[in-house]
Amino acid sequence: MTQSTSFHVAVIMDGNGRWATRRGLPRAAGHRAGVEAVRRMVRAAPDLGITALTLYAFSSDNWSRPPAEVTALMRLFARYLHREVAELVAQSVRLSIIGRRDRLPAALVNAIVDADQATSGGTRLDLRIAVDYSARAAIRSGTLLPDVDLLIRTGGEQRLSDFLLWESAYAELWFTDTMWPDFTANELAGAVRDFRARDRRFGGLSTQAAV
Ligand code: FPP
Numbered sequence: 001m002t003q004s005t006s007f008h009v010a011v012i013m014d015g016n017g018r019w020a021t022r023r024g025l026p027r028a029a030g031h032r033a034g035v036e037a038v039r040r041m042v043r044a045a046p047d048l049g050i051t052a053l054t055l056y057a058f059s060s061d062n063w064s065r066p067p068a069e070v071t072a073l074m075r076l077f078a079r080y081l082h083r084e085v086a087e088l089v090a091q092s093v094r095l096s097i098i099g100r101r102d103r104l105p106a107a108l109v110n111a112i113v114d115a116d117q118a119t120s121g122g123t124r125l126d127l128r129i130a131v132d133y134s135a136r137a138a139i140r141s142g143t144l145l146p147d148v149d150l151l152i153r154t155g156g157e158q159r160l161s162d163f164l165l166w167e168s169a170y171a172e173l174w175f176t177d178t179m180w181p182d183f184t185a186n187e188l189a190g191a192v193r194d195f196r197a198r199d200r201r202f203g204g205l206s207t208q209a210a211v
Contacts, residue, residue, distance in 0.1 A: 005051070006052060007052070008050075008051070008052040008054070008145075008148050008150075009050050009149065009150045009192075010053075010150070010171070011053070011055050012151070012153040012155075012163055013034060013037070013055060013056060013057065013155075014153060014157055015030075015156070015181070016030035016033065016179070016180050016181060019033060019179035019181045020033070027069055028076075030179075030181060031073060033181035034181050037181050037182075038055060038080070039084075040184065041055075041183070041185070041188060042088070042093060042127060043185070044185035044188055045188070046124045048188065048192045051126065052127075052128070052146065053125060053126070054127075054148070055128070056161075057073075057077060057130055058073060058099075058133070059130075059133060059134065059161060059162055060137065061161075061162065063103070074104065074105050077108055077111075078108045078111040081108075081114070082111055082114075084115075085118045088115075088118075088119050088122065088127070089118060089119055089121075089122070092121075092122045092123050093119060093122045093124060093125045093127050094119050094121070094122030094127065095115050095119040095122070095127045095128075095129070096126075096127075096128050096129075097115075097128070097129050097130075097131055098128050098131075098133055098138075098143075099130050099132040100133075104132060108131075133163070135164055135166065138166070139165065144167060145164065145167050146167065147168075148164050148167045148171040149172065149195070150192070151163075151164070151172070151173050151174065152175075152176070152191055153174075153176075154176050154179060154180045155177075156175075157175075158173075158175045172195050172198050174194060176191075
């Protein structure tokens with residue numbers, strides 16, 4: 001397989017709620033544990049050759065969740081941005097948030113703007129977090145990202161849920177039953193290994209068949 005210099009991995013982080021419920025914990029505890037998994041992924045990604053990592057944190061359809069859960073998530077995102085910026089700068093990670101901003105709490109929007117500025121010099125990893133994101137809306141407004149190479153979904157479901165639909169036209173899909181808070185750097189490495197063993201033809205013929 002020819003390896004291009006960019007390697008864009010996108011992740012649908014599913015299973016926080018079930019992870020918590022199975023432990024008799026409130027769903028918010030699952031989201032907090034999910035933040036730890038995000039930290040693990042960001043630390044591990046560059047050494048696996050990943051140059052861009054896009055994480056689906058909150059879809060435009062997630063507004064239909066109970067208000068208490070939505071509020072807890074918005075606070076968690078803002079806290080993550082405040083607390084993580086220094087480490088992201090140290091790791092040379094550039095962080096941006098994609099999706100609508102006009103429905104987000106002002107405190108979160110401020111944290112997004114600050115994190116964006118503080119990490120703008122990062123060159124090792126382009127980390128994008130999707131909040132109030134809808135792929136259909138992004139396609140309609142033409143706000144598109146680079147093509148996705150590998151799309152991972154945790155939590156046992158096998159669907160795209162309005163995430164990076166345009167950009168995933170030729171993405172390799174990788175699903176796992178692991179709940180997001182249990183997802184490890186090792187499992188990410190396994191997904192990348194599987195990806196590298198696949199024959200990506202982009203509608204053409206495989207290299208062997210093309211002789
Ligand atoms: C899906 O699990 C997860 C979410 C809707 C929230 C994702 C948020 C995080 C991973 C935590 C914070 C992230 C960042 C970037 C700081 P679910 O709640 O739908 O789980 P379920 O399907 O088991 O109910």
